[in-house]
Amino acid sequence: MTYTSDFKLNTLTHQISGLNEIDAISLLTNAFKGEVVFSTSFNLEDQVITRLIKSNNIPVEIFTIDTGRLFEETYNVWNQTNIKYNINIKAFYPQFNNLQEFIEANGPNAFHQSIQLRKECCYIRKVEPLQRALKGKTILITGLREEHLPEGRHVDQLEWDAINQVTKFYPLLHWTLEQVSSFIFENNIPYNALHNKGFVNIGCAPCTRAIKPGEAYSAANWWWEKKPETEKINAVYALY
Numbered sequence: 001m002t003y004t005s006d007f008k009l010n011t012l013t014h015q016i017s018g019l020n021e022i023d024a025i026s027l028l029t030n031a032f033k034g035e036v037v038f039s040t041s042f043n044l045e046d047q048v049i050t051r052l053i054k055s056n057n058i059p060v061e062i063f064t065i066d067t068g069r070l071f072e073e074t075y076n077v078w079n080q081t082n083i084k085y086n087i088n089i090k091a092f093y094p095q096f097n098n099l100q101e102f103i104e105a106n107g108p109n110a111f112h113q114s115i116q117l118r119k120e121c122c123y124i125r126k127v128e129p130l131q132r133a134l135k136g137k138t139i140l141i142t143g144l145r146e147e148h149l150p151e152g153r154h155v156d157q158l159e160w161d162a163i164n165q166v167t168k169f170y171p172l173l174h175w176t177l178e179q180v181s182s183f184i185f186e187n188n189i190p191y192n193a194l195h196n197k198g199f200v201n202i203g204c205a206p207c208t209r210a211i212k213p214g215e216a217y218s219a220a221n222w223w224w225e226k227k228p229e230t231e232k233i234n235a236v237y238a239l240y
């Protein structure tokens with residue numbers, strides 16, 4: 001990060017400090033007109049943020065990444081969200097040629113064969129579409145909460161993402177799961193039915209599973225990869 005962007009980040013952090021989520025998102029949207037986007041996976045936190053944006057008419061573009069391997073329940077809540085807010089959430093898809101080439105070479109479930117192939121699958125289905133979605137954007141809003149982070153790891157509400165060359169903003173960083181759930185129920189917000197079955201971060205169907213009470217969020221994804229714990233945690237963190 002350059003001195004200039006570092007300075008801007010500190011200034012923005014100072015400006016949003018003490019603001020509620022709605023005012024903070026509004027401030028960023030005014031400061032970066034047309035350059036603030038929100039990436040939703042339709043998880044509980046995402047549904048809260050969509051509600052905050054839509055019920056306050058904040059002009060933030062909402063998009064999702066459709067990897068082609070999502071759960072049926074995710075498509076259902078996506079559809080319900082469109083209907084509730086009378087919107088069509090924009091989806092970014094993997095590049096057809098890349099996907100075809102990868103599947104022809106490795107089969108449809110290559111992510112089980114090796115970590116390298118799993119990463120290639122993630123790159124084609126998630127990373128490249130995200131990079132396309134972020135072209136020309138300055139701020140990316142996501143639903144990361146402190147509880148998603150490994151113990152001892154700290155992030156600020158505004159964080160520079162050098163890989164994607166955007167500043168990430170986490171409006172719900174300090175919310176608890178109880179706060180998120182209460183907000184969902186009190187406001188009658190549609191949510192992914194898999195959350196009722198122990199799913200936390202709901203991504204691609206073959207790579208996401210429910211966790212037991214007390215289990216780390218990191219246990220929900222790519223559990224077959226016998227990686228050191230820190231790597232597994234970082235992989236889950238990278239979803240945001």
Ligand code: SF4
Pocket residue numbers: 067069111118119121122123125126203204205206207
């Ligand atoms: Fe592929 Fe699994 Fe990554 Fe989805 S999470 S892109 S299915 S490896």
